[in-house]
Structures are given as structure tokens and as C-alpha cells.
Amino acid sequence: MKRNEVENCLLCNSPIDVPVTWKTLLTNEFPRTICLECEEKFEICKTSNEEVTSLYKYNEQMKDYLHRYKFMHDLLLAKVFRYQLHYHLKKTKELIVPIPMHAEKRKERTFAHVDELLNEAVIPYTHLLEKMTTATQASKSREERLNTPQIFQLEQGVIVQQKDILLVDDIYTTGTTINHAKQLLLDAGAKSVKAFTLIRG
Structure with a gap:
């Protein structure tokens, strides 16, 4: 899976700022597609x-x-x-x-x-x-x-x-x-x- 699949939040279009960590580099974790602010509204x-x-x-x-x-x-x-x-x-x-x-x-x-x-x-x-x-x-x-x-x-x-x-x-x-x-x-x-x-x- 591509790490930079989505650069802007799919809901509000603001930039997604996700720090690169060892976890994101070493696992197949799904890349984020919405910002934290939008996620918190659910x-x-x-x-x-x-x-x-x-x-x-x-x-x-x-x-x-x-x-x-x-x-x-x-x-x-x-x-x-x-x-x-x-x-x-x-x-x-x-x-x-x-x-x-x-x-x-x-x-x-x-x-x-x-x-x-x-x-x-x-x-x-x-x-x-x-x-x-x-x-x-x-x-x-x-x-x-x-x-x-x-x-x-x-x-x-x-x-x-x-x-x-x-x-x-x-x-x-x-x-x-x-x-x-x-x-x-x-x-x-x-x-x-x-x-x-x-x-x-």
C-alpha cells in the first residue's frame, strides 16, 4: 500500500499531517484518509x-x-x-x-x-x-x-x-x-x- 495515497482529508480537504514512525514503516497499516479533526466528529x-x-x-x-x-x-x-x-x-x-x-x-x-x-x-x-x-x-x-x-x-x-x-x-x-x-x-x-x-x- 502506498504511504502517501491521500494527502488531503477526503471529508474536509485539509492536509493530512501524519508523522512517519517505525510502526508505519514496518507494518501494513492502512494509511490515513481523513484528518484527526474530522475523525473526532464520529x-x-x-x-x-x-x-x-x-x-x-x-x-x-x-x-x-x-x-x-x-x-x-x-x-x-x-x-x-x-x-x-x-x-x-x-x-x-x-x-x-x-x-x-x-x-x-x-x-x-x-x-x-x-x-x-x-x-x-x-x-x-x-x-x-x-x-x-x-x-x-x-x-x-x-x-x-x-x-x-x-x-x-x-x-x-x-x-x-x-x-x-x-x-x-x-x-x-x-x-x-x-x-x-x-x-x-x-x-x-x-x-x-x-x-x-x-x-x-
């Missing part, structure tokens, strides 16, 4: 349970990040949390399964945002699910989300019997998306299904 999430782990709270800084990454199609921003994701997922023994986008939405956005976060973090993953609807949870009220019928199906030929699975998504709000995916996989014979998200809303 709030660590302290609310988690055995079923769902989330790294950050959905605050104003994160809202702006998500908007730019997902809806303004700023693919470079997939690099911002790669160290944190790599650190938390690198020793995972479960099969990592990203929550998928509908094919039409994928074509519209030009990239799968969860896949790209994992790619930048150098975390291997496997697709098992297909999304059956183009409707997004963000466009629905809380009540509508909770009453949404099943939105996923298994990809053709997928076998999940006795597998331990870790679902990965960008944000956890009502839990509807994760619960649909979890139920489908458990019904198909998965041994266990847990979830990991970058953000908790």
Missing part, C-alpha cells in the same frame, strides 16, 4: 448486543458521510473506515455476508456500497442473498418498515445448512433489513446468524 457506538454489533452512532458527521458516499456516489469515501472494519472483522470465523442491493439500484448507483467498504478493508465475503424489491427502508416510516414483507431470497444454488453467518450492512435502524435476512437464512438451515453494521441509527 461518535463511537456503545450500544450493542450479542446479535448486532455497530461501530458508530448516526450523528451529523455520519449523516453527511453517508449522503456523500451513497447518494453523491463518492466511491473514494469507502476508504474512510477501512482500518476500523479490518480491525473488527479480520478474525471473524463466521461466513461474512453483505446485505445486497437490488440489481436495478446497483446499476443506478454504479457500485454496491457495503461490498466496497469490505473490499477497502480487505475482508473476504460471500453473497448468499438477493434483494427482491427496489424500495428502500429509508423511504418508509418506522411502522411501514416493521410491517414490510420479506425482501430477500436466497441466490440460486446457495446452501447454508449448519453455517455460522455474519451479516454486514452500513446502518442499523429498526432492524427490519437484518431481521428479514436473518430469518431467511435460519429457515434455510443456518446454524447461527449475527450482524455487524458500521452505524446504528
Whole structure:
């Protein structure tokens, strides 16, 4: 990996001043992509349970990040949390399964945002699910989300019997998306299904 991959903060464009140390020279540590000031605006999430782990709270800084990454199609921003994701997922023994986008939405956005976060973090993953609807949870009220019928199906030929699975998504709000995916996989014979998200809303 290049040490000077990014010279200016991807969020505020101010210069990134990172001193060269023996650690950065001798390890494959991911180079910094945002400045310390921007990094400090993200709030660590302290609310988690055995079923769902989330790294950050959905605050104003994160809202702006998500908007730019997902809806303004700023693919470079997939690099911002790669160290944190790599650190938390690198020793995972479960099969990592990203929550998928509908094919039409994928074509519209030009990239799968969860896949790209994992790619930048150098975390291997496997697709098992297909999304059956183009409707997004963000466009629905809380009540509508909770009453949404099943939105996923298994990809053709997928076998999940006795597998331990870790679902990965960008944000956890009502839990509807994760619960649909979890139920489908458990019904198909998965041994266990847990979830990991970058953000908790």
C-alpha cells in the first residue's frame, strides 16, 4: 500500500499531517484518509448486543458521510473506515455476508456500497442473498418498515445448512433489513446468524 495515497482529508480537504514512525514503516497499516479533526466528529457506538454489533452512532458527521458516499456516489469515501472494519472483522470465523442491493439500484448507483467498504478493508465475503424489491427502508416510516414483507431470497444454488453467518450492512435502524435476512437464512438451515453494521441509527 502506498504511504502517501491521500494527502488531503477526503471529508474536509485539509492536509493530512501524519508523522512517519517505525510502526508505519514496518507494518501494513492502512494509511490515513481523513484528518484527526474530522475523525473526532464520529461518535463511537456503545450500544450493542450479542446479535448486532455497530461501530458508530448516526450523528451529523455520519449523516453527511453517508449522503456523500451513497447518494453523491463518492466511491473514494469507502476508504474512510477501512482500518476500523479490518480491525473488527479480520478474525471473524463466521461466513461474512453483505446485505445486497437490488440489481436495478446497483446499476443506478454504479457500485454496491457495503461490498466496497469490505473490499477497502480487505475482508473476504460471500453473497448468499438477493434483494427482491427496489424500495428502500429509508423511504418508509418506522411502522411501514416493521410491517414490510420479506425482501430477500436466497441466490440460486446457495446452501447454508449448519453455517455460522455474519451479516454486514452500513446502518442499523429498526432492524427490519437484518431481521428479514436473518430469518431467511435460519429457515434455510443456518446454524447461527449475527450482524455487524458500521452505524446504528
